[in-house]
Every structure is written in C-alpha cells, then in structure tokens.
Amino acid sequence: MPAHEVGGVRLLTSELAARESSVSGADGQEHLAWIVPALVVGPRQTILEVEIRRWQDAGEVVTSSRGDSHPYFQRLVQGCRLGIVEKDDGGPGVSMVGHVVWDAEKEWGTVKKADLSDLDRDLDGDAKRSMFGWGVESIGTRAELWGDTSKRCNYLEAQFDPDDPIPPLAIYVLTRVLPVLAAVDKAMR
Amino acid sequence: MIRPIKIHLPSTFGMGELIAAQSTVLAALGWDLGMKYDAYMRPRRGNGWLEDLRQQRWEETRQNLYKFKLTLVDPSFVITEPLKNSDSPLRACLPKQSGFYDLLETAWKIRNAAQHFDPPMTSDLLHGRVKALGNLAHQAGLPVAQECKMLLERLNAIGQGQVANPSKVLSELQERLAAEKEAAKDLAIQVAELRKDLSTAEASTGSPEQDQLLEELESLREAVVVAEAEKVLAAESMNATSVAMHVASAELRRVADDGVSSLEPGDDWPGAPGSRILRLMPHVGDLYAPATEELLSDSVGRASIDAVALWRQFIPHGGVVHLNDAGQACALVGAKYLFLGSLDDLDPLGAT
Numbered sequence: 001m002p003a004h005e006v007g008g009v010r011l012l013t014s015e016l017a018a019r020e021s022s023v024s025g026a027d028g029q030e031h032l033a034w035i036v037p038a039l040v041v042g043p044r045q046t047i048l049e050v051e052i053r054r055w056q057d058a059g060e061v062v063t064s065s066r067g068d069s070h071p072y073f074q075r076l077v078q079g080c081r082l083g084i085v086e087k088d089d090g091g092p093g094v095s096m097v098g099h100v101v102w103d104a105e106k107e108w109g110t111v112k113k114a115d116l117s118d119l120d121r122d123l124d125g126d127a128k129r130s131m132f133g134w135g136v137e138s139i140g141t142r143a144e145l146w147g148d149t150s151k152r153c154n155y156l157e158a159q160f161d162p163d164d165p166i167p168p169l170a171i172y173v174l175t176r177v178l179p180v181l182a183a184v185d186k187a188m189r
Numbered sequence: 190m191i192r193p194i195k196i197h198l199p200s201t202f203g204m205g206e207l208i209a210a211q212s213t214v215l216a217a218l219g220w221d222l223g224m225k226y227d228a229y230m231r232p233r234r235g236n237g238w239l240e241d242l243r244q245q246r247w248e249e250t251r252q253n254l255y256k257f258k259l260t261l262v263d264p265s266f267v268i269t270e271p272l273k274n275s276d277s278p279l280r281a282c283l284p285k286q287s288g289f290y291d292l293l294e295t296a297w298k299i300r301n302a303a304q305h306f307d308p309p310m311t312s313d314l315l316h317g318r319v320k321a322l323g324n325l326a327h328q329a330g331l332p333v334a335q336e337c338k339m340l341l342e343r344l345n346a347i348g349q350g351q352v353a354n355p356s357k358v359l360s361e362l363q364e365r366l367a368a369e370k371e372a373a374k375d376l377a378i379q380v381a382e383l384r385k386d387l388s389t390a391e392a393s394t395g396s397p398e399q400d401q402l403l404e405e406l407e408s409l410r411e412a413v414v415v416a417e418a419e420k421v422l423a424a425e426s427m428n429a430t431s432v433a434m435h436v437a438s439a440e441l442r443r444v445a446d447d448g449v450s451s452l453e454p455g456d457d458w459p460g461a462p463g464s465r466i467l468r469l470m471p472h473v474g475d476l477y478a479p480a481t482e483e484l485l486s487d488s489v490g491r492a493s494i495d496a497v498a499l500w501r502q503f504i505p506h507g508g509v510v511h512l513n514d515a516g517q518a519c520a521l522v523g524a525k526y527l528f529l530g531s532l533d534d535l536d537p538l539g540a541t
Contacts, residue, residue, distance in 0.1 A: 003483060016486045017474040017494045037473040041482055049472035064472040067507075132381035133374040 006173040009042030031055035036165040059084040061172040070184040086162040093162030099175040102183035134170035196336040203436040209429035219264035221331035229282035292325040359437040373423040435490030448515035458526040463513030471507040492532040500529040
C-alpha cells in the first residue's frame, strides 16, 4: 500500500502485515480484533508504530510503540486513542474528530473538541479536502451529518468505508500525531 | 473520457505479472465496452438508461447481477448483458457478423475463469486469452484492441529471451505507481465532492415536477456512479502495478551477483554487511527503508513480512538490518554480524 502524506509526516500502512489478535479495548473488554499496522515517520526523528484494531462493531487506532521518537509521544502510547464505531445498519464507519491539545507547561496532551479550522491549522492546509483524498466520505458536525440533537451535536464526525483502514489511520495522524509533533518542534527549537 | 487504466506489459513470465496483465486487459475491455454502450444508449434512452435496464432485467429474471445498482464498466455486466439476453438493446451497437457472439461467449468464460484463477496462469494461457479478447475488441472497434496487440508482441518477445532490464522495469513501475496513487487520490476527492453536490441538490429539489432540475439530479447521480467506477478501477490498477513491482524486484534479487552461498540463519556473516540499510519494526511486522521512506513490503510484497517473522528470533525487539542485492540480510547481534536469512527463503518466486 503506497504512502500517504499527512501534513509533514508520512503514513506507511502495511496491509500485508495485517493479522488477527486478541486485544483489550478502551471499554475494558477483550476483543478478537483485525489489526492493520502502520508506521508514521516525520521530522525530529519521529518514527511511530501505530495500528488500527477493528472488531465486530467498533475499533480504535492506537500507538503501539514510539521507538526512539521524542518522549512527548509517550502520551500517545498511553492514551488519546481514536475510537471507531460501525453502525448496526451496515452504514459507514464513523470516528469522532477531536484533536490533541498540548499543554507545554504540564508536558501533557488531552483530546478536545475540534472544528475544521482547528484541523486546518494542525495540518497547515485544507483538512477537509485532504480527508476526502484519504477516503473519508463525509465530514461535518453530528447535527449536519445525521441530525443529532444531543449535547454532542456540534462535535465533528467523519464517515468512511468501515473496511478501509486508511481514513481512520490518517485521521489519527492528523488529530493526534501532528499536534504532538508541533509541540515537539516548539520544545526543540 | 480517457480510460484511467492501462494494460500491464509484463517483463517476465512470472505468474504475478501474467495475472496483472490479464486483470488489466479485462478491466480495460470493460471500460471500453461500457463507454461504447453509454455513447449509444444515452441519446436514445436518456441519462438513466442503465438503471432502467437494471430494473427491467431484475423484474424479468431476478438474477443477482441485476439486484443492485450496476457499474457501467463492470466486465461482468458489459459481457453478460448482450450475451445472455437476445433482446438486449446493447446489441444494436455491437457487430452483427457471425462469430462475434462466440467471441463474447469466450470472453464470458475467460472472465469467470479469471475470477477463480482456474486453471493456474501460464504464458500460453494468457496468450490464447488475449488473442480472443483482442479479436473481440477489434471487431467491436474498441481502443483496447491495439493494446492487446502490444501485449501479444511483448509475450512473444519474452518467449524469445528478450527480457527487459529488471531494474529499469522496477523504476518504471515505481513511477507508474506514484502516478496512479496521485490519480486515485484525485478521484477520491472528486467522488466525495460529487456526492456532496448530489446531496445538496437532492435536499433543495422542492418541486419534483421541474424537469430540468430532475435531469440535472440524474446527471449528477450518473457522474457519481462513473466516478466511483473509475475509483475502483484505479485501485485495481494500483494493485496490479504493485504485484508487478514485487515480481520485478524478485527478478533483480535473482540476477544479483553479491549472494553468499552455503549459509544457515544464525551463522557469522562472512564479509561486509549489505549496503541497503533497513530497520525491522517489531510491532508493525515489516521492514522500513529510511533512505526511501517506505516499507519494504511495498516493493517486495509478502517476502518482507515473512522475513520479519523469521528474523525476529535474532533481533526480537527490532533494529538495523543490512540487506545485499541478492536479498540476504545480516544484523549486529552482540558483537558480531549474523546472517538472518534471505528474503526469498519462503517465497522463492516472489509471488505475493
């Protein structure tokens, strides 16, 4: 599978190395998951091993190792996962598109609500158009996409083919890796 | 509309290359026939002719082919519809001479056999199939006929020992894959934007009796279907190019002259470590090439994944691996370079 450029980093997905394995999800349950691993390489000697883990109706994207990358990336090994939900009706897979906001003083990142302009800044480009290029079928607030009226109706959500690993992996890089990399860049200047 | 798929011209008789060639011939034939039908039908039956035909057939036959929305360029549809339905309106734009439908029947059988890889692909089998498909394309006046001729010439050339330089082939394939990747990305953006336009147009159509609006909607729907079909074809084309790259790189390893013989994995490496530096990534289960910023499986296929599974017995937490041109690897373990194994230990043909 060819590389995908996400901002200043490359996402290299190894679909041939995909495997089935039992994983412990963020819901605390054990799941028999289909895992597609990928490598994220970028400036500041960044080299992260990430993977998408998909099970029956849900899944997640996580960082499995930061290797020799900057210690800030340990935050992604410990948390900030990207959750995926596959709808019961066979509709598209969805991910809530928040992004990591880095607190330089505490040297700690937290996933917070984002809008498209936040993502444009993270990417330093047109995030919506780029996401279409990675296979995202639609992106908008939950209210725009399916008329959500809950208190999360203004949260961004991306919809994509639930069998395609690229959109959630690329969203993960955009919303998790790039903000941490920006913090690393700032700290190392 | 320019066909987004080119026929793959193999550089060897490797099975992967031959399958890639056959797959692209069928996809190109599907495209050319689909466009021919569309050019004939659209002025006569309107923009929605494909869906109208599908619904009619579904009501008549209940065949699975017609159960869901049809793809105009699907080889299954473009061959089966006029072949199996004597009243098909598509027959009107096809040749009338005797023998054409025998060729279409042959194409139908080839397409089915190709789906099931039965029998296993050989150069003779491909030659026979391309000849029949090329003949059909020639009779129907399709552009793919010329490319079938070029493919037959290439098969003859390889048969006579005129094998292309594998490193040149590999770099050509890498360039082609990069171009195809860019085209696939543009198509994905195009599909998403068309879908958005369609959804906006559907939401704003307040008066369904307005013919012009309905016509615009239908034309947008058609554009979405065509763009989606192009996207699928582009992905197929990328897969075929990848397989061809794996075969070409295996051929390069085979002809390399720096191989070391009589070594068992775990033996001391006898000379200077190979010049290609890779990094074994233990969680990904693949090798990373920092010089080109790519995974080794992109260029060699499954061999990279299988190698990692075996080589991890020596470097379980990953690390730097040196590879020579013959695909043999060594790594610094403790104070010595040890032979880890060869990329072709499990997959000598480079098949993926």
